[in-house]
Amino acid sequence: MYPMNLETLAIQVTRFHDKNASAVSTPIYLTSTFERDHEGNLPHGFLYSRGNNPNRDLLEKSLAILEGGAAGLAFGSGMAAIAALFQAFRPGDHVITTPFVYYAAQRLLADVFEPWGLEYTLVDTSDIAAVEAAIRPNTRLFWLETPSNPLLCITDIAALAKLAHEVGAVCAVDNTWATPVLQRPLALGADVVMHSTTKYFGGHSDVLGGALVVAEEGELSYRLRQIQNLTGGIPSPFDCWLITRGIQTLPLRVRQQSVHAEKVARWLVGQPGVEKVYYPGLEEHPGHEVALAQMKDGFGGMLSFEVGGGLPAARSVAGALKVFTQATSLGGVESLIEPRKIYEGPDSPTPDGLLRVSVGLEHPDDLIADLDQALKSLK
Numbered sequence: 611m612y613p614m615n616l617e618t619l620a621i622q623v624t625r626f627h628d629k630n631a632s633a634v635s636t637p638i639y640l641t642s643t644f645e646r647d648h649e650g651n652l653p654h655g656f657l658y659s660r661g662n663n664p665n666r667d668l669l670e671k672s673l674a675i676l677e678g679g680a681a682g683l684a685f686g687s688g689m690a691a692i693a694a695l696f697q698a699f700r701p702g703d704h705v706i707t708t709p710f711v712y713y714a715a716q717r718l719l720a721d722v723f724e725p726w727g728l729e730y731t732l733v734d735t736s737d738i739a740a741v742e743a744a745i746r747p748n749t750r751l752f753w754l755e756t757p758s759n760p761l762l763c764i765t766d767i768a769a770l771a772k773l774a775h776e777v778g779a780v781c782a783v784d785n786t787w788a789t790p791v792l793q794r795p796l797a798l799g800a801d802v803v804m805h806s807t808t809k810y811f812g813g814h815s816d817v818l819g820g821a822l823v824v825a826e827e828g829e830l831s832y833r834l835r836q837i838q839n840l841t842g843g844i845p846s847p848f849d850c851w852l853i854t855r856g857i858q859t860l861p862l863r864v865r866q867q868s869v870h871a872e873k874v875a876r877w878l879v880g881q882p883g884v885e886k887v888y889y890p891g892l893e894e895h896p897g898h899e900v901a902l903a904q905m906k907d908g909f910g911g912m913l914s915f916e917v918g919g920g921l922p923a924a925r926s927v928a929g930a931l932k933v934f935t936q937a938t939s940l941g942g943v944e945s946l947i948e949p950r951k952i953y954e955g956p957d958s959p960t961p962d963g964l965l966r967v968s969v970g971l972e973h974p975d976d977l978i979a980d981l982d983q984a985l986k987s988l989k
């Protein structure tokens with residue numbers, strides 16, 4: 611039996627019960643292989659670390675419990691997790707996703723999986739009728755992301771999971787930005803949840819990782835495990851250890867970062883030079899109602915805003931900040947900012963003047979003061 615509250619759960623499920631030394635902190639099993647006993651058996655069930663390792667096992671079990679799924683699978687990066695999911699489908703299958711999906715996921719479809727035979731359609735998944743119209747007889751996967759990176763588009767997970775199931779497709783959700791602290795896609799009907807654990811799970815910008823959590827065991831989970839083991843895109847024991855440790859403070863960090871982000875977003879609205887603020891917690895956000903219904907305890911630590919003057923203005927604001935660090939990635943304790951367009955291709959829907967912000971754990975008043983002086987330096 612697991613306790614009810616996420617804070618308790620995050621600490622209980624990540625505890626390793628060390629039979630050798632009763633260490634309270636989890637030992638790191640830096641081993642590629644495991645010894646057999648005299649009868650040739652594997653006393654603890656571990657064979658070879660591509661297949662499994664105690665640190666990965668602990669991480670995978672923790673991920674499954676936090677997302678309310680049957681099993682978790684850890685990968686060496688978020689992209690490795692997405693690639694494993696796409697590989698579980700076959701040439702000739704069709705994927706529906708949105709033009710607002712994480713840019714590298716779209717490139718993965720266009721540059722790797724389409725030549726391999728996987729078909730896909732980009733359709734705004736916040737528009738259910740448009741998704742319905744994009745369904746083909748061979749549609750097998752809905753690949754959703756909400757809130758999306760970097761435009762914070764909101765997709766109704768329950769409605770699309772229902773639609774996917776009506777046509778026999780799998781509904782998978784990239785839950786990196788919300789985390790299970792704020793949103794639990796499996797409880798809303800999705801079949802698979804994906805994470806870049808590089809972000810909030812790790813939480814300290816010191817490790818890369820990815821994860822898939824399946825709602826139930828079956829053909830798909832079997833296939834995903836097979837792909838994980840046969841293609842070998844797995845995290846090291848130390849990476850697993852860092853991410854598992856990050857999970858212990860995940861609820862605390864995400865809730866607080868969400869409070870800070872909402873404060874910063876509300877302050878940004880109407881500031882001179884700021885043309886638009888993207889944050890689902892704002893009443894004027896087009897996805898606010900859906901976000902309110904499917905997220906709880908906040909809208910996340912990520913926001914974006916657009917400055918007049920395009921990319922040069924965005925670059926100059928980012929360059930003038932002193933508390934924020936100008937870097938890509940997100941979800942760490944430190945606030946990061948980046949003019950997003952430079953990381954995406956010319957075909958991305960991201961506006962030139964867009965700054966993507968990962969709000970950290972610094973005092974929000976200091977973040978606001980920093981943004982204030984940087985925006986004033988624009989004129």
Ligand SMILES: *Cc1c(COP(=O)(O)O)cnc(C)c1O
Pocket residue numbers: 687688689690712714755759784786787805806807808809818819820
């Ligand atoms: C960062 C990110 C990814 C990719 O994860 P990596 O760990 O960088 O491979 C996927 N989806 C979203 C929403 C992300 O923010």
